[in-house]
Amino acid sequence: MLHKTTSRLRRTAAGAVAALAALTALSACGGSADGSDGDKPVLRVGVQKDGVRAVLKESGLLEDLPYEIEWAEFTAGPPIVEAASADKIDVAWVGSAPPIFGAAADANFKIVAQVQEQDQQENSILVPKGSKITDVTDLEGKKVAVGKGTSAHGLLLQALKRNGLTLDDIEANYLAPADGLAAFTSGEVDAWVVWDPFVTQAIEQNDAVEITGGSPDEQGVQFEIASTKALADPETRENIKHFVGLLQQAWVWALDNSDAWGDGWAAESGLAPEITRVVAKNKAAAFGRVTPETIAAEQALADAFFEAGELPKKIDFAAIVEPGLIE
CATH class of the missing domain: 3.40.190.10 (Periplasmic binding protein-like II)
Known part of the structure; x- marks a missing residue:
């Protein structure tokens, strides 16, 4: 994507x-x-x-x-x-x-x-390269790093809702960006929701893959x-x-x-x-x-x-x- x-x-x-x-x-x-x-x-x-x-x-x-x-x-x-x-x-x-x-x-x-x-996009949902998670519905039951109360939290909430899921269907790990990156790169979480320049950094330096971001889940x-x-x-x-x-x-x-x-x-x-x-x-x-x-x-x-x-x-x-x- x-x-x-x-x-x-x-x-x-x-x-x-x-x-x-x-x-x-x-x-x-x-x-x-x-x-x-x-x-x-x-x-x-x-x-x-x-x-x-x-x-x-x-x-x-x-x-x-x-x-x-x-x-x-x-x-x-x-x-x-x-x-x-x-x-x-x-x-x-x-x-x-x-x-x-x-x-x-x-x-x-x-x-x-x-x-x-x-481009109407603040955030992205990222997964590691080679992950079996290819769309939002695959997040069910998975550990997801996100900053509580941030725009990334909003994207995650809306993306889950659009795909028939809620925050209760995932295991949310509320982490600041630096901690989220560490958890993501070490494999402690299955996905990470964050904004730029962290998104670009993760894609360019850690081979992260974006599964969704922007419209229609955020403006x-x-x-x-x-x-x-x-x-x-x-x-x-x-x-x-x-x-x-x-x-x-x-x-x-x-x-x-x-x-x-x-x-x-x-x-x-x-x-x-x-x-x-x-x-x-x-x-x-x-x-x-x-x-x-x-x-x-x-x-x-x-x-x-x-x-x-x-x-x-x-x-x-x-x-x-x-x-x-x-x-």
Whole structure:
């Protein structure tokens, strides 16, 4: 099956405490956007190994900002939502499912923009080369690694449902990406559900095989979120709006400069350039307002999570969308 390398990176909620504890050190390592003496206001930005810092840096968009940026790195979306709720970060990019789990936990955040990947794919379900698992129905009774509360969790849920299965029909191993890769390559699990660049890395370096991914089980929509407290402060709100505008510009630049972005991404993340270049070349995303179609699709995903017993209560997805921060 063809693999589409256009996804993003996300850690399980179990890692949230450790991630939050590390924020101070990570922010110090990330430094400011322009190396100034701290007279400017600070915008606290959560990232993953997703190339966000690299695309902004390589495109020159981090120069002469009206604020300094403090970066905090996470391994997945769920702890990013928790950090925003705890007022540890101001703004960050997450996948389709973390806002749903955050809303169900009454987290204090809002969605301020949507990010639409053109091939409508965030994740893939991978199996080892030579596996007898060739389609989703073969996952019944098998051990599957996935990050809980991540977009990969959403893909798995929907793919199983479409094929007449539920999460109860598999043995889900809720693991962060690094642990999922280790379990996958050692044979401790039968399949792994994850996003890029981990998908490309597993295919290129470990001969993994994709059995499904993308439409119709996911729409390739991700989100920029912001802390509710940050949005309530007029200056920070304006800086968040400015930062989202930078991301819009950066992805336009990336379309014609994928190699430069890929090389910067490799240097930033420690991933091999041959991996990040492939992902950067094939990634195409557009920022925009959260559309009614997206709200409807996310509400359907939230309802599916609730019906599967993965959420403590139903949520109203539209209620966590904050309009007015993106043109």
